[in-house]
Amino acid sequence: MQHRDTExxxxxxxxxxxxxxxxxxxxxxxxxxxxxxxxxxxGVLFSHPGDFTPVCTTELGRAAQLSPxxxxxxxxxxxxxxxxLQEHHDWSKDIMAYNxxxxxxxxxxxxxxxxxxxxxxxxxxxxxxxxxxxGMPLSARCVFVIGxxxxxxxxxxxxATTGRNFDExxxxxxxxxxxxHNRVATPVDWRPGNSVMVPPRIPETEAAMLxxxxxYTKDLPSGKKYLQIVQPKIDxxx
Numbered sequence: 401m402q403h404r405d406t407e408x409x410x411x412x413x414x415x416x417x418x419x420x421x422x423x424x425x426x427x428x429x430x431x432x433x434x435x436x437x438x439x440x441x442x443g444v445l446f447s448h449p450g451d452f453t454p455v456c457t458t459e460l461g462r463a464a465q466l467s468p469x470x471x472x473x474x475x476x477x478x479x480x481x482x483x484x485l486q487e488h489h490d491w492s493k494d495i496m497a498y499n500x501x502x503x504x505x506x507x508x509x510x511x512x513x514x515x516x517x518x519x520x521x522x523x524x525x526x527x528x529x530x531x532x533x534x535g536m537p538l539s540a541r542c543v544f545v546i547g548x549x550x551x552x553x554x555x556x557x558x559x560a561t562t563g564r565n566f567d568e569x570x571x572x573x574x575x576x577x578x579x580x581h582n583r584v585a586t587p588v589d590w591r592p593g594n595s596v597m598v599p600p601r602i603p604e605t606e607a608a609m610l611x612x613x614x615x616y617t618k619d620l621p622s623g624k625k626y627l628q629i630v631q632p633k634i635d636x637x638x
Contacts, residue, residue, distance in 0.1 A: 414524070416553065420546045423519055427478070428488050435550055437510075441547040442475040442577070444569065445543035447525045449538040449560045451483040451491035459541075460511075461498045462566045467508040473573055475549075477509035481539050482520055482532075485513040495565075514539075516553075530560040543569060545576060583610060584630065598628035 414420070422435045434443075446463075448456040463477055470477055483491070492507040512519070520526050520539045527540035541558035553576050560565055575586040584596040598607045598615060604625060607615050611630045618627035 407409055414552055414555070416555070418552050419550050420544065420551070420552050421522065423522070425512045425519060426485050427512045427513065428485065428492060428507065429510035432510060432512075437478075437548065438476060438546065438548070440474075440475065440548050442480060442548060442573065443544075444470065444475055444573070445478045445480060445542075445544045445546065446564070447480045447520060447539040447542045449527065449530055449540070450481055450532070451487045452494065455489075455561075455563045456481075457495055457498055459563050459566070461493075464495060464499060464501075464508050466566050466570065470573075473570070473577065475573055478512060479509065480512040480514055480519060480525070482514050482517050482536075484515045488513055527560050545569075545573060547576075547580070595629050595631050598630060600626050600635050604628070 416578050420434065422433060424431070424433045426432075434445075437443075438580065448459060450456060460479055462481070464496070467477060469599055481488075488511040492511065496503075496505055496507060514520055517526075517536075523542070523544075525539045525542045526537040527539060528537050530538045530540070532538055536561075538560060540560060541564055543554070543556040543558075543564065544552060545554040547553045554572060556564075556569075571591065574592050575590060578592075578596070579585060582596075583599065585599045587595075590596065598611070602610065607630075613631070616629045617625050618629065619626060
């Protein structure tokens, strides 16, 4: 059977490099419009299946703990689910208690209310396998990283049963920010300070000029010189 290309389908097919929709919504920080909220910052928008649930509580708890690290990188966090604004406010107190935070402390980033499911449908965030007590699909564990140019830089989709690793999201942002300002690529398991790779599209002669400190080329059985490694003195820039 041929799949019908509906308007909802087209909205969900967001590709890397697309301008992220400038949605407007209520949040625990008040009414917000995405592009105005971000201004010249990077952004991480992540959805969760539901408030007052165990895995989601651990996730937002960890995100809250790492909030200063995201701020250092000029990244603004935003959470979202299909729960109401009041539920978000009440649940955030549980999250802070889970973190053993001082009572009365403010939750460090906004949680967006989407109880009418408008955003999760538009952004393709629903998990058809996970349903609420009314049989309605819940929001999946989506992660969208948005650049200062308001374009989508990365998207990751987890099932409801698998909690995310926010240290990995920080690592990915370090890579995105580094490669946004430098003509390099980061290899597997890369961490800031590690060696980086010269992208294949840069000829060997040009790489030598770009990285005067030296380029190490790994000898391979194929004879192709595509594994070029450098240790440039460059900083991650947000």
